[in-house]
Every structure is written in C-alpha cells, then in structure tokens.
Amino acid sequence: MNKPNYLTAEGAARLRAELEELKGPKREEIAKRLRFAIEQGDLSENADYIATKEEQGFVEGRIQELEQILRNAVIIEENHQARQVVEIGARVTIQEEGFPPETYHMVGPNEANPREGRISHESPIGQALLGKKVNDEVTARVPNGTIRLKILKIE
Secondary structure (H helix, E strand, C coil), X not given: CCCCEEEEHHHHHHHHXXXXXXXXXXXXXXXXXXXXXXXXXXXXXXXXXXXXXXXXXXHHHHHHHHHHHHHCEEEECCCCCCCCCCCCCXXXXXXXXXXXXXEEEEECCCCCEHHXXXXXXXXXXXXXXCCCCCCCEEEEEECCEEEEEEEEEEC
C-alpha cells in the first residue's frame, strides 16, 4: 500500500493541469522533434535526437510520478474555523524567541514551500507541531541546530 499524498484542492488541480499538459501538447511536441531528428539521418551523432530522447525520458518519468501522486491523493479539507490542535490543513502561527511571528499552512510534502508559507507535515518543524495546541512550546531539530517555537494560533 502506498502512503497517502496530502494535497490541497488547489495543489491537486495544479498537478492535474501539469499532467494534462505533459500527456498532450508536450508529448506531441517531443514526438515531432524526434521525427524531425530521425529524418536527419545518422542518429549516433545527432545531438538533437539524443537531447530529445533524454527530455522524453524525463517527461515520461514525470507523468508516472504525477499519476502515482494523484492516485494516492488525499485532499486536505479547508477549515476556516479555529482548530484545537495542529493537523494537516491547519494554518498555524508560531514564534521563535527573538523573531516576529510567522504563519504557515501545514501541507503534504508535494506542496511544501516554506518561502510561500507552506510547510510539510513530514518536515522537522511540521513533525514537532503536529498534535500540539495553542501556547504549547515545541523543539525542532533543523539543519542549523535546534529551535524552540511557541504556538500562538491555530486555524
């Protein structure tokens, strides 16, 4: 059994759109480029052919990856009410001592992007926060060492 891939509805829609682009227009474009390269003759020294075959391999691999992610997708329900504990889908405001508060949306690893305010529930900080309540203090091991965070708000 494959583990679930937690996605927001928006994230799942983005991945489906990417998959459709790759399976349709991108595959067609690569097929045309391959046909053109094959028409040029000697494939052993045809850089366009070699590069296009490599790109084709990448695209086919990405298609398989996206299909697997979407096959095991669990959509995170948006809940704009206050939550009692940090869980996947929650927005949590935390503060490290000496720094301003920051708000993060707890998402699955396929959508994580800390610069955009989305952290994975599998990340060190995400794991430390899961199941905790407002005013709890947690410790997370990060690449620079250990940090202590206080949970200010959960929604």
